[in-house]
Amino acid sequence: MNRHFLLAAVPILAVAFSLPLAAQKQSAQETYIEKYAQMAVDEMFRSGVPASITLAQGMLESGNGQSYLATKGNNHFGIKCHDWKGPGVYMDAEKKNECFRKYKSVAESYKDHSDFLRYKDRYKSLFDLKITDYKGWAHGLKRAGYATDPAYPRKLINLIETYDLSRFDQTDTKAIRKKNKLSRKEARRLKKTAAAAAALAASQASPDTDGVQEQTMPETKPEIITVAPGSKVPESPTALEEPRPYEGPRSEFRFSLTRQLYSQNGVAFVYSVEGETYQSIARLYNLFPREILFFNDLHEDRELLPGTIVYLQPKKKKAAAHLDKYIAEGGETVYEISQRFAVKLNSIMKKNGFAEDHILVNGDTVLLR
Numbered sequence: 001m002n003r004h005f006l007l008a009a010v011p012i013l014a015v016a017f018s019l020p021l022a023a024q025k026q027s028a029q030e031t032y033i034e035k036y037a038q039m040a041v042d043e044m045f046r047s048g049v050p051a052s053i054t055l056a057q058g059m060l061e062s063g064n065g066q067s068y069l070a071t072k073g074n075n076h077f078g079i080k081c082h083d084w085k086g087p088g089v090y091m092d093a094e095k096k097n098e099c100f101r102k103y104k105s106v107a108e109s110y111k112d113h114s115d116f117l118r119y120k121d122r123y124k125s126l127f128d129l130k131i132t133d134y135k136g137w138a139h140g141l142k143r144a145g146y147a148t149d150p151a152y153p154r155k156l157i158n159l160i161e162t163y164d165l166s167r168f169d170q171t172d173t174k175a176i177r178k179k180n181k182l183s184r185k186e187a188r189r190l191k192k193t194a195a196a197a198a199a200l201a202a203s204q205a206s207p208d209t210d211g212v213q214e215q216t217m218p219e220t221k222p223e224i225i226t227v228a229p230g231s232k233v234p235e236s237p238t239a240l241e242e243p244r245p246y247e248g249p250r251s252e253f254r255f256s257l258t259r260q261l262y263s264q265n266g267v268a269f270v271y272s273v274e275g276e277t278y279q280s281i282a283r284l285y286n287l288f289p290r291e292i293l294f295f296n297d298l299h300e301d302r303e304l305l306p307g308t309i310v311y312l313q314p315k316k317k318k319a320a321a322h323l324d325k326y327i328a329e330g331g332e333t334v335y336e337i338s339q340r341f342a343v344k345l346n347s348i349m350k351k352n353g354f355a356e357d358h359i360l361v362n363g364d365t366v367l368l369r
Contacts, residue, residue, distance in 0.1 A: 082363030
């Protein structure tokens with residue numbers, strides 16, 4: 001009988017001794033989630049990056065916050081120095097003695113990660129996805145070149161589904177508080193950023209061009225399509241953001257009844273077509289040639305290539321809300337950035353200390369606000 005008892009006790013003891021190890025492994029991940037979930041949700045409201053993706057990437061890249069880079073540099077996402085002006089952590093990675101950014105806090109690392117995705121052109125298509133589409137985001141990050149590991153999407157998805165991280169992707173603050181057991185103080189903090197989330201969701205809404213029609217009646221105000229910052233010239237007029245009517249003063253220029261107007265940063269513009277010049281566009285919209293050159297930061301007339309943005313109003317001194325900066329892909333001029341975001345050339349030069357002929361290199365940060 002004692003022999004049977006001992007044999008029966010063996011698997012029980014094996015389970016008993018294995019539980020602490022499994023619990024310890026799970027505890028590191030659960031601890032990370034409990035510690036940084038709120039931070040990921042805040043960043044989701046601020047930038048539009050799903051909280052589940054941020055958490056999964058943080059867990060994976062930082063070894064649940066226990067990697068050398070995370071403990072020594074508060075860097076949870078493995079972001080390298082590039083144009084970083086702050087301190088760095090040096091370690092062997094893809095190359096020997098590579099420089100990685102060192103942050104004052106984990107919160108700074110989370111913000112930089114969100115900005116890295118938000119302002120890099122190669123990731124902009126991700127923000128067309130629903131904020132709850134974590135699978136689309138995981139595969140999109142790999143396609144955009146975020147990681148070289150072919151299993152990277154599967155690893156992110158596995159973490160999200162194993163730890164139910166998608167519960168943090170809700171944008172209803174009451175539902176978040178109920179499901180994730182947030183304190184009233186935390187819930188109030190989320191509520192303050194809900195307006196920004198709503199604005200962000202509106203800007204990411206799927207295009208609806210069914211209602212965009214060419215105007216035929218003189219008394220009808222032509223519709224101006226708002227174009228997403230950094231977007232390429234569409235082959236045909238397509239709403240890249242939700243269309244909104246232009247509500248600025250009509251006395252500034254004459255509206256054409258046969259041509260689509262667009263708006264960037266609240267500034268009206270047209271795409272030039274074959275054979276046009278700045279002078280011909282000025283005549284079409286009842287502007288002086290010197291005005292249209294001034295609006296487009298030009299000192300003299302120049303050749304106008306098809307598909308060029310031509311502003312019909314003065315550009316702004318700073319970019320639209322949520323566009324604090326732009327991360328350059330390389331080869332762009334300061335003037336091109338000025339035209340892309342409808343920000344005065346002189347403002348960008350002053351904010352960044354650039355000369356007018358400055359050529360940006362990959363990873364350069366351009367302040368827009």
